[in-house]
Amino acid sequence: MNTTTAELDGLAVAAAAAAPVWRASSASQRASWLRAAADGLEAHIDELVGIADEETRLGEVRLRGEVGRTTGQLRLFAAAVEEGSYLELTIDDADPSATPPRPELRRTLTGVGPVAVFSASNFPFAFSVAGGDTASALAAGNPVIVKAHSGHPRLSRRTADVVAAALEAAGAPAGSLALVEGREAGNLLVRHPVIQAAGFTGSLGGGRALFDLASGRPDPIPFYGELGSVNPVVVTDAALAARGEALAQGLVGSFTLGVGQFCTKPGVVFVPAGGGFEELVAGFAAGATGGPLLTDRITDAFPAGIAHLEADPSVAVVARGAAGGTDAAQPIVLSTDAAAVAARPETLLEECFGPVTLLVRYSSRDELLAALEAVPGSLTATLHSEPGDDVAAALAVLERKAGRVLFAGWPTGVAVTWSQHHGGPWPATTSLHTSVGASAIRRFLRPIVFQDAPVELLPPQLRDDALAGLPHRRNGVLRVPQPGR
């Protein structure tokens, strides 16, 4: 079912026609469209989860939870649109007495135009057709064309049908959401003149190729890719002594969650040498169960990735769990030492999708710091320490390497909230923006400022009567509407 060039052109024309309607839509309209999409998904949850389970084998419990996350995202963005801060409304009144005389300026953010979204294998709902990229692009006032992931084509089609129908029934224009299929259609999509920005969740190789296409256009467009992350964890001596068993259990739970196919899986864990952590982890890992991986590509890549690690002379196997079925992946814990990691990071610190983690023994703070410097940019970094630990130097490195720094728990599980940041230095993401949380909307907006505009030609949100009810800055002072007004 590969989309042809002619079909893509038709979808692009429809998206371009829908763009001004989305851009000009009021906050209440747009919020109602986002909520209609969420309601549509819920109304079809049994059917959609059924298709998803057939295609991904992720299981009904996980998939129902993921639909909840997806509808929650749509509703969070609806709330963000209504709240209005995302517009960054900023007014400077005219000052005829200034030298030179200062004009009136009224600034807002506005939708960039049609957005391409490349969906992920590992979240068939939350990072796919109606996932976070789509929700934030729509919330910003843009139509979306989604490139379906080949791992769940039927679900992609059905989800697109359900959401597009829900949007239209709520009054959104035709062309608000469309789907394309096939690698070549994806390549054409990111280069299509109508497309003004792209969001992507997937592999480093695939993401880099699309990033290069987006950047190589005659008119380059922003490409927001989430590509790969090893998510380093550091355990201090004191933390190991205080709660080693709980940490070992937590680590095994986290790296095997979802059969190790979360982008926030803890892939490399720095542990004190000789502290007994490997033994603790081995105990829990031996009791862990794997499962089938999402796609044939991932299934093939997992043993190859393990073999690549094991080929390093420093690497030993700590423990293996149970596969839990035929054609299923077996959890595995490997170990090495900090000197090897510092010497060969390109071998030892490459992301390996699936239920594997690498324990890295360190014998001194300097050894730890040298190895941490070799860690590539990551979505998350986790520091398990105790009060009084001198962790300033390690924390300084981790803050430079990651977008989210945790001090308790494990990085799998990404709360969808106002403050969440899901991004990090390359290759975690390509951007200074998040792909999860309310501020993800900023990726698909551009500023526009109106100078000395007659009130009737201003966008409604920039008129004085609307400003009274919206957060805005006027002459440098931030103003927030009072509750109850």
Place this chain on the structure above:
Amino acid sequence: MNTTTAELDGLAVAAAAAAPVWRASSASQRASWLRAAADGLEAHIDELVGIADEETRLGEVRLRGEVGRTTGQLRLFAAAVEEGSYLELTIDDADPSATPPRPELRRTLTGVGPVAVFSASNFPFAFSVAGGDTASALAAGNPVIVKAHSGHPRLSRRTADVVAAALEAAGAPAGSLALVEGREAGNLLVRHPVIQAAGFTGSLGGGRALFDLASGRPDPIPFYGELGSVNPVVVTDAALAARGEALAQGLVGSFTLGVGQFCTKPGVVFVPAGGGFEELVAGFAAGATGGPLLTDRITDAFPAGIAHLEADPSVAVVARGAAGGTDAAQPIVLSTDAAAVAARPETLLEECFGPVTLLVRYSSRDELLAALEAVPGSLTATLHSEPGDDVAAALAVLERKAGRVLFAGWPTGVAVTWSQHHGGPWPATTSLHTSVGASAIRRFLRPIVFQDAPVELLPPQLRDDALAGLPHRRNGVLRVPQPGR
């Protein structure tokens, strides 16, 4: 005086060492450093303006004004740092009762790391060594390495010395500001592993080449380029009838200002056919005076650009002004019609630096709209209309094409304020961000979120005691400190 690779490496090491100091600096420290840089420029204004006038021939009045703009920019960013909204502080308190339990998240923005700034020929102060890109990168908490423009090398060196000394005297670390010279050093700079983002103001060709280098790195970095802009102007029948003479006079003043070398010069003006505007403009243009252009390259390119336009069979010369000296450029007004522009935009709508503007006659709204669709992305668009004019369709196109839309006056002159936006769709800029105004700081910041962090390991601005005095969002609610508290 080309900078060698070894010299660049040394400067990069120093910048990398300065980066954590800048990142961790308090708001009051960083603001004092920015103000010290402004004070340093003012203390040396006579010397600096003297050098600048020798190298650029822009004249003392203009250059003194530009120093004022430059120090004003540094002080605006100091105020923005103290105000604190730019940090986008966002806190979500823990919710153990949620499913799954929600951790505490505290988000801030933080400096990306050392920034490369490529300075411009046409603003030797305001868009050069200590200009807006440098000021906003420092305000964001990053050291800066500037690539000097070859049009004013001595001024670049002296400005860098003055500002670096002022920063160090105020307590900023060594390595806060450095200078490199030569095209090859610039190419190495944008690819240097230490550099985390780049700002650029200059030509489309030069900017595109650097953008490609930044995007082609093993770890791509954001490149914020301001490249080229024709700044369309539309005059309606009613506006022409009501104030044709004032509009003609204003246009001539604007396109000849600074000898036509502003990035916001009105380069293409859509006027009603047969309305007499060409004759009015001819009258004022005949009395206009040009002047010497900034560099040999611009001096050579100007007649070539005119010849390129005049070679189109539709183009006629409306008027020429006086050159005003030997080796000086003569102002010139050309005309064509909307059908030719719609048919051959790549010829007729290419930016031509220098005192030239192109009047485009339109005979109907449809003809105007078709020609406007052919206009490339621009920094500004200007609409001169009268109350009651039906301009909705034209305005919709202009809003899509430009970052700043004016309804009075002329686009030259860019107020440095909280709300200003200086940017636009490609090729005006590469980004969704501004290079002028307080929000320019956002280009050089990245988000970081702390999950369940002990208070003593949080950055100071994320602790509850600091939050009371800073704008922040907590559990979705935006809070602004009250004046007088």
